[in-house]
Amino acid sequence: MPTSTYEPIEAKTLGxxxxxxxxxxxxxxxxxxxxxxxxxxxxxxxxxxxQVNGDTGANYSYTYVLGNGSAAGSGRLANSAYIGGYFSxxxxxxxxxxxYNLMNYANTTxxxxxxQRMSSAEKELTANVGLWRSTSAISSATIYTSSSTFTxxxxxxxxxxxxx
Amino acid sequence: xxxxxxxxxxxxxxxxxxxxxxxxxxxxxxxxxxxxxxxxxTLGGDYFLFSFNNTSAxxxxxxxxxxxTSVSSAxxxxxxxxxxxxxSTASTFANTEIYIPNYAGSTNKSYSSDSVSEENGAxxxxxxxxxxxxxxxxxxxxxxxxxxxxxxxYSTATLYGVKNA
Numbered sequence: 001m002p003t004s005t006y007e008p009i010e011a012k013t014l015g016x017x018x019x020x021x022x023x024x025x026x027x028x029x030x031x032x033x034x035x036x037x038x039x040x041x042x043x044x045x046x047x048x049x050x051q052v053n054g055d056t057g058a059n060y061s062y063t064y065v066l067g068n069g070s071a072a073g074s075g076r077l078a079n080s081a082y083i084g085g086y087f088s089x090x091x092x093x094x095x096x097x098x099x100y101n102l103m104n105y106a107n108t109t110x111x112x113x114x115x116q117r118m119s120s121a122e123k124e125l126t127a128n129v130g131l132w133r134s135t136s137a138i139s140s141a142t143i144y145t146s147s148s149t150f151t152x153x154x155x156x157x158x159x160x161x162x163x164x
Numbered sequence: 165x166x167x168x169x170x171x172x173x174x175x176x177x178x179x180x181x182x183x184x185x186x187x188x189x190x191x192x193x194x195x196x197x198x199x200x201x202x203x204x205x206t207l208g209g210d211y212f213l214f215s216f217n218n219t220s221a222x223x224x225x226x227x228x229x230x231x232x233t234s235v236s237s238a239x240x241x242x243x244x245x246x247x248x249x250x251x252s253t254a255s256t257f258a259n260t261e262i263y264i265p266n267y268a269g270s271t272n273k274s275y276s277s278d279s280v281s282e283e284n285g286a287x288x289x290x291x292x293x294x295x296x297x298x299x300x301x302x303x304x305x306x307x308x309x310x311x312x313x314x315x316x317x318y319s320t321a322t323l324y325g326v327k328n329a
Binding site: 004008071074093095097117120121124127155 | 195226228235263271272273275278293295296298329
């Protein structure tokens with residue numbers, strides 16, 4: 001049997017509303033991580049943000065392209081306390097999708113890059129590249145809302161990918 | 165150990181082309197679906213549309229479109245991604261990856277699509293798409309339909325299932 005290279009690390013389905021979801025004690029045995037979130041929020045027009053290792057300091061930056069179905073734009077934010085934002089989900093009846101790719105997340109030599117795709121067919125979509133200015137291995141990841149909460153039934157799954 | 169990322173089916177267009185690419189009897193045993201496609205058209209149609217479960221009703225999407233030095237955003241129901249046309253540089257195909265989470269659940273179905281069509285020519289548009297099928301049925305069939313004409317020979321599509329446990 002071939003060696004499994006794409007493995008679920010942890011899957012969460014919310015039993016009740018919550019404003020943040022954290023994957024803690026992420027093993028350092030994979031090469032890359034993929035985090036897939038499919039969620040609705042209790043209120044409309046909230047931002048969905050991303051942090052790692054519980055770092056709430058101004059140690060992030062990100063650049064994004066955004067479209068809302070009538071206009072497109074781009075921007076960036078340096079010295080930010082999170083990655084993401086500028087993504088305002090629609091009403092809480094249809095699932096939004098956020099996919100985070102963290103390559104080489106466990107190395108202790110380089111800063112960490114995050115590639116994000118965020119999709120709300122009701123509101124807007126973005127593609128972001130984020131940077132966490134730390135050489136620490138990523139051991140936890142948090143997705144949270146700027147206000148409101150993720151609704152019960154929202155799903156969040158962390159996968160690990162092995163290069164060999 | 166259970167396999168997480170599994171090929172469900174694949175399709176390669178033969179000589180003569182294909183009017184659509186359809187995956188039928190998709191099992192409900194996975195958590196998410198991933199569709200990876202490489203497409204070219206037999207004429208000028210430069211994008212493809214979806215139908216799920218043999219219906220084209222109740223779709224919506226909004227997308228970002230970028231080309232050369234311009235970027236814009238618009239809406240288009242059922243939009244799946246780009247196709248290189250018969251007028252594109254020879255031997256070039258547009259590539260798209262579509263992620264459909266919780267495809268077998270009881271809520272409306274969302275999808276996220278990233279599509280590129282680089283061909284070293286005058287125009288090489290790409291699209292990022294947020295789509296929605298407002299239907300609570302489990303997805304058991306997916307069709308890709310070119311905006312016009314047919315998919316050209318050597319176009320491919322592969323459907324994968326992803327399990328979260």
